[in-house]
Amino acid sequence: MSTPASVFSDLSHYVAVPRLSGLAMSPDGTRLVTTVATLNRKATGYTTALWEVDPTGERPAHRLTRSAKGEAGAAFTASGDLYFTSARPDPDDDEEEPRSALWLIPAHGGEARVVHNRTGGIAGVSTARDADVVLVTAGLLPGARTEEQHAALAKTRKEGGVDAILHAGYPVRFWDRDLGPELPHVFAVEPGGEKDADADADAQGEDEAPAPLPGTLDRTPPVRLRLLTGGLPAPLHEPHPVLSPDGSFLLLGVPVPQARAEQRSALVRIDVASGERHTLLDRDATEVDPGPVSPDGTRAVVVVDRVTSPTEPPHPRLHVVDTTTGETTPLAHDWDRWASPVAWTPDGSSVLVLADSDGRRPVFRIDVATGEVTQVTHDDAAWSDLVVDPDGRVAYGVRSSYLFPPEVVRLDLTSGEVTELQGPVARPQVPGRLEEVTTTAADGTPVRGWLALPEGEATGGHPLLLWIHGGPLGSWNAWTWRWNPWLMVAQGYAVLLPDPALSTGYGQDFIQRGWGAWGDAPYTDLMAVTDAVVARRDIDGSRTAAMGGSFGGYMANWVAGHTDRFRAIVTHASLWALEGFGPTTDAAFYWQREMTPEMSAVNSPHRFVEQIVTPMLVIHGDKDYRVPIGEGLRLWYELLSRSGLPAAEDGSTVHRFLYFPQENHWILAPQHAKVWYEVVSAFLAEHVLGEEPKVLPHVLGLTPPPEDAPA
Incomplete structure (x- = not known):
């Protein structure tokens, strides 16, 4: 199915074409969720919504969420619950200024409900594949040690009309926003009744959950956030935690401050239950980005790059790192491409990566034991957001080219055959x-x-x-x-x-x-x-x-x-x-x-x-x-x-x-x-x-x- 080529002759039609991005898969492989951005009513911005796509390709896509504020960051838990972030109003809260909160759609279906709402909002959510472990990223004011202190400080700044930021390091800006005074952190989401400190003083106590309706069961118990990244030597910038499949630990790239306002990055492992942290990989003149953790949790694929110089450009290379000792093994270093690792095969023998190559961005498979690289896709397209089915025979991803915008497809990992699924957005001609x-x-x-x-x-x-x-x-x-x-x-x-x-x-x-x-x-x-x-x-x-x-x-x-x-x-x-x-x-x-x-x-x-x-x-x-x-x-x-x-x-x-x-x-x-x-x-x-x-x-x-x- 396609939309007429006339969309390219009328800018009003062009900007109104829905735009698809991202892909999340439930752990059992039966559900796929993507995000679609559509023009808002005033035609001055885009509103995002979550859509479900049938992995078999038999059923049309259907919409899961709808709000003026939009939704993003879909992530499934091991039990099939779907988390996302949204600034949509909470129907159970009288808060006048909605902020990005953590929301959940239960695996059995039903209305989305707020899991946690805090001052400053929630930036992103990550989940483990095999355990119901949930992490979020959110900002914390440097002077706060608790959520209550954070809310109180934020309220003081707001009521005082102060937006000044005092810096003691670099950088101070990124892309189009000022950095600070809140600093990004990673939190574990766990049971508890902690309330937002600026909530109604007449409401229930901090550790009390709202009473369920008579004759019903409240399946969304209150949660609290537990800080996992306090005390780092330098503030995080845009944290992207990588959870192990069992949810017991996460890998995180952290900045390492250097002289003369320089910085590079190192790889740390953080135990989710205890918060204990130790460095796995920290080498002079290198940058480290964590990649996916193996199914058994013992290894991870990481990208190690050199700090550039006027004579040496970036040269990112893949390594397999032992998630306990930090010992590294080069992976496919003879391959002359810059690869981004995206997933392990379920048996732990291979890693799937994406890499720009001759005007395309194909999917490649790398044998971990031998380093042999095999190109899986051969279409004139660029792939992203690849997820692997639990049986390892197929994968799903988002692909696009200059002939069509992003769409959700199924990939046979053996034959390389690609099947377009019934997505929520039609191809423009x-x-x-x-x-x-x-x-x-x-x-x-x-x-x-x-x-x-x-x-x-x-x-x-x-x-x-x-x-x-x-x-x-x-x-x-x-x-x-x-x-x-x-x-x-x-x-x-x-x-x-x-x-x-x-x-x-x-x-x-x-x-x-x-x-x-x-x-x-x-x-x-x-x-x-x-x-x-x-x-x-x-x-x-x-x-x-x-x-x-x-x-x-x-x-x-x-x-x-x-x-x-x-x-x-x-x-x-x-x-x-x-x-x-x-x-x-x-x-x-x-x-x-x-x-x-x-x-x-x-x-x-x-x-x-x-x-x-x-x-x-x-x-x-x-x-x-x-x-x-x-x-x-x-x-x-x-x-x-x-x-x-x-x-x-x-x-x-x-x-x-x-x-x-x-x-x-x-x-x-x-x-x-x-x-x-x-x-x-x-x-x-x-x-x-x-x-x-x-x-x-x-x-x-x-x-x-x-x-x-x-x-």
Whole structure:
């Protein structure tokens, strides 16, 4: 089943297409739950809901939850209860300001009910496969030792109107939010009657459970949270605890503070019952991320990476670690891919991993004893959220490609056969076709990418948009709602999605080619693949533009200062002056590892502003902490004052600056996504297609409203 291709010709329809993500499976393998985001009633955001998908593929998907606040983080317990988080109002609570709480749908069905509600909310939930052990992540104010103290301090701040944060370490921001004063922690959920300290003083006592209705059994006893991560040497950032199947312990990556505001990570094991903690793996100049624990709990697969330097890029490798002694064994170190371990097979003989590879993200199986790697899937798709059935014969996952958005599928682990299940979201019909393109760079290295094309022929060929991915350690291999080529294909453009040097999925040497030298191999690779595509008969090489966001925006700026071959440049959330970007990004210590001051100066696009003679559309969000707004502001000023295409004497300019005061590194609000695409389309139509300037969206306030608009 699919929806018409017309969704790509109407932005209102496009932003309203439901969006699927995530997958959870019950321990017995009979239930699958995914999350679907749909447009809210005001069309200003998305509301998420949990949907159940039949693993057999026989029954249609059905909705489990419904609320204006939405639900997320589905996790099954061993007994089949389904936990999730939501800020939906608790029907049994008079709290005026709902906050993200822990909710439960019993295995036998029925209405969802609140399990625990606390000041500051619940961020996430994890469960064990073989035991009813539940963990949550939540914030705790540093001055609090108990939940009551935490609630009291939070109430004092709120009533005093204070939002100041006093820091004693680094980092202080992440992505689009300020860190602190609450610090993330991991808690065990256990029976108890602890109440929120700011609850009604006339309510029941702290250890009293609400009385059940006469003649009924209360199957949701009160619970309390027990802190498991107190006393760490440095605050956790985004904790992702990995529970053992029996729920007896968890593995956690913890930050290790270093001199000069540096940090790396180590692996610790925490006993859930006692809270006892000991370090399993802590090596100088390494980062450790925990992966899944074996079925018998004796081993875990972890990713160990080196701390990068200006000459050494990341090189993550798999290890098997003894969960008692910390002894490690390399796993598949001869395999030249960056793998993410996702699950053990039930017999403990193999590990299933995902890895970018040649413009796809297949499923691989690694034999733990021999390190032999076998590719399981061979479709042109990117896989995620893989879960394995208890019998080990099949797995379920979410996959997507540039031909279809994320969907839930079943995978036969023996044959590799993939079956699409009856999911809650229909595939949209794309308005064109997808081809793979390859060329050879100047140094002899193969470079490939995807080319999205309109159906049919165009007189003189299709105009071409070169889209440069962010990262830069990434790949154009999965569907994206933010940079969707089919919206532009529907307007007659061909869209080139190349993977230049630094892209993942082509081996370590391919990354090394561009490490510390962004303006070198990545740029020449992009020009080489563009040359190959414009040489095609169905492409009009005289009508081209380059576009990119984040690192792609950096490359767009670099392209603008090094060639005039494009008629227009669109640069989103872009790095401009690297000496200013480095100390102000939210992870400055990471940037300092990547480039020396000399490398930064050589590769900084701002040095070439005088050579820019191409009209540029600059786009930036003020809440962008990854590439702070100062980059966009300086780029805009220097385009108008110093570029080879400066503002005229009357102040007019061909350049444009689209600014979003409330957006971050990404443009997420649907109404803003529509504005983004409308402004980009108008800019390209004027400069690439040579059309008269289009009427811009009325919501920008620059043009008169439609005649039928309400007064």
